[in-house]
Amino acid sequence: EAGEATFVAGHPGTTNRLLTVEQLKFQRDTQFPEYLVRNSELRGRLIQWGKTGAEPERIIQRPLQSIENALKVYRGRNTALLDDRLMADKSAREQGLREFVISDPALTRSVGSAWDDIANAQERMRQIYGRYLYLESAAGFNSTLFRYARQLVRAADERSKPNELRLREYADSNLQKLASSLLAQTPIYPELEKLTLSFSFDKMREYLGPDDPIVRQLLSAESPQSLAEKLIDETKLADASVREALWDGGSEAIAASDDPMIVLARTTDAEARAVRKIYEDEVQAPVAAGQERIAKARFAAYGTGTYPDATFTLRLSYGAVKGWEEKGEPVEPFTTLARLYERATGRAPFELPQVWLDARDRLDMTTPFNYVTTNDIVGGNSGSPLIDAEGRLVGLAFDGNIHSLSGSYWYDAALNRAVAVHPAIIITALEQVYEAKSIAKEIRSSR
Structure with a gap:
C-alpha cells in the first residue's frame, strides 16, 4: 500500500556523487x-x-x-x-x-x-x-x-x-x-x-x-x-x-x-x-x-555519516511506496494489468506478444503490475528483492523512472523513484499466461 516501508538489498553498480x-x-x-x-x-x-x-x-x-x-x-x-x-x-x-x-x-x-x-x-x-x-x-x-x-x-x-x-x-x-x-x-x-x-x-x-x-x-x-x-x-x-x-x-x-x-x-x-x-x-x-x-x-568532516559511491558492493536501501508529481499532475504509485493493454498499440515498441493477447479474457485487469518506491537504487540493482517491514518479499526491483537517471549524481527525493514488479503479476503471468504452474507452485510453497 502507499506509504508502506520497503527495503532493497542489492548491488548498485556505479555512481558519481563524489565528483567535484x-x-x-x-x-x-x-x-x-x-x-x-x-x-x-x-x-x-x-x-x-x-x-x-x-x-x-x-x-x-x-x-x-x-x-x-x-x-x-x-x-x-x-x-x-x-x-x-x-x-x-x-x-x-x-x-x-x-x-x-x-x-x-x-x-x-x-x-x-x-x-x-x-x-x-x-x-x-x-x-x-x-x-x-x-x-x-x-x-x-x-x-x-x-x-x-x-x-x-x-x-x-x-x-x-x-x-x-x-x-x-x-x-x-x-x-x-x-x-x-x-x-x-x-x-x-x-x-x-x-x-x-x-x-x-x-x-x-x-x-x-x-x-x-x-x-x-x-x-x-x-x-x-x-x-x-x-x-x-x-x-x-x-x-x-x-x-x-x-x-x-x-x-x-x-x-x-x-x-x-x-x-x-x-x-x-x-x-x-x-x-x-x-x-x-x-x-x-x-x-x-x-x-x-x-x-x-x-x-x-563527516566521519561515517556519509557513504561511498556505488561499486557493485552489497548495499541496503530503505524507502516507502510513494508516487511523484509530473508537470503538476500526481503520478500514482501503482499500475494495474489493465494499463498494459491500454498502452498496447499493436506496433513496436508497444506490441504485446501473442501469448498475452490470447490470455486477456481470462485475466483480472485489477491485478497490481508495477509500483514505485522512494528507494535509492541505480543500475546494478535490477533483480534485487523488495522486503517489507515484516521481512516479506513484496516485489523485485528492475528499473527506475526517468528521473532516477539523475541518481548517478544525487538522490532527488521529490522525483527519483525505483520501479518494482508486484508479486501478484508474477504469479498471474506464470499460472495464466505462460502455463508455468509448477514454478508458481514452487514460489507459493516457499512463502
Whole structure:
C-alpha cells in the first residue's frame, strides 16, 4: 500500500556523487553534448538502413537497442547536470567542505590544492578530449574488425614487454579473457561494419578538423565511405583462423601483415598511445590523487555519516511506496494489468506478444503490475528483492523512472523513484499466461 516501508538489498553498480563541480561541468559541457549529438545521428543512420530490407532490419536490432538505451541514460544524466538545483547543491556542499579544510591547518597541509589540481586536469582533458575520444577510445574507428586489429597489434607489442610495463588490459591476468573474446567465432555483418566505420570517419573529421594529422593521413585522398568500403571488403579479420594465426605469430606476423585493417591499426597506434599517455599522466593521475585527498577531508568532516559511491558492493536501501508529481499532475504509485493493454498499440515498441493477447479474457485487469518506491537504487540493482517491514518479499526491483537517471549524481527525493514488479503479476503471468504452474507452485510453497 502507499506509504508502506520497503527495503532493497542489492548491488548498485556505479555512481558519481563524489565528483567535484569541475568534473561535473566537464561532463555537462563537453562529454555529454558530443556523445548525444554523435550517437543520435548514428541511431538515425541505423534506423534508415534497417528500412532497406528484412535482413538489415534484423541486423540492427541489437546495436540499435544498445544505442537507444545508452542515449536514454546520457540524456537523463545530462538533464540532471542542467538542473540548477543539482549544481547549486553540489557547489554548496563542495564549498562547505573546502571551508572546513581551510579551518584546520593540518588538514589544509594534507589536502592541499586537491580541488584546483582536479580543475586543472579537467581543463587539460578539454584540450585533448577530441583526440583521446576518437583515437585512443576509437570513436573514430567504430568497427568490430578494427577492434580486432588494434587488439592484435597491441597484444603483439605488449606481450613482448615485462608484465609490469604493459598496458593494463594486456597484463597476464587479462590475456586469457582477451584471447577468448578475440578468437571467438562471432558473426560479422559487412554492410553494418561499413555503415558504422564510415560514419565514425566522418565524425572524426568533423570533430578534429581536416588538418588533424590522422585525418589528413586517412582522408586526404579518400571519402569516409570509400575508405570504409575498401577496408571492410579487403580485410580478412572476419575469419577467426586468420586472427588466431596473427595472435600466435606475434610481432613478426603483425609486422609482416598487409591486411588493410592491421595496417590501419599499426599506422594510427603511435598517435593513439601518445594521447593516452597524456591522459594518464596529466588527467587520470592528478584526478586520482586529488580525489584521494578529498576523501580524507570528507572523512575528517563527516566521519561515517556519509557513504561511498556505488561499486557493485552489497548495499541496503530503505524507502516507502510513494508516487511523484509530473508537470503538476500526481503520478500514482501503482499500475494495474489493465494499463498494459491500454498502452498496447499493436506496433513496436508497444506490441504485446501473442501469448498475452490470447490470455486477456481470462485475466483480472485489477491485478497490481508495477509500483514505485522512494528507494535509492541505480543500475546494478535490477533483480534485487523488495522486503517489507515484516521481512516479506513484496516485489523485485528492475528499473527506475526517468528521473532516477539523475541518481548517478544525487538522490532527488521529490522525483527519483525505483520501479518494482508486484508479486501478484508474477504469479498471474506464470499460472495464466505462460502455463508455468509448477514454478508458481514452487514460489507459493516457499512463502
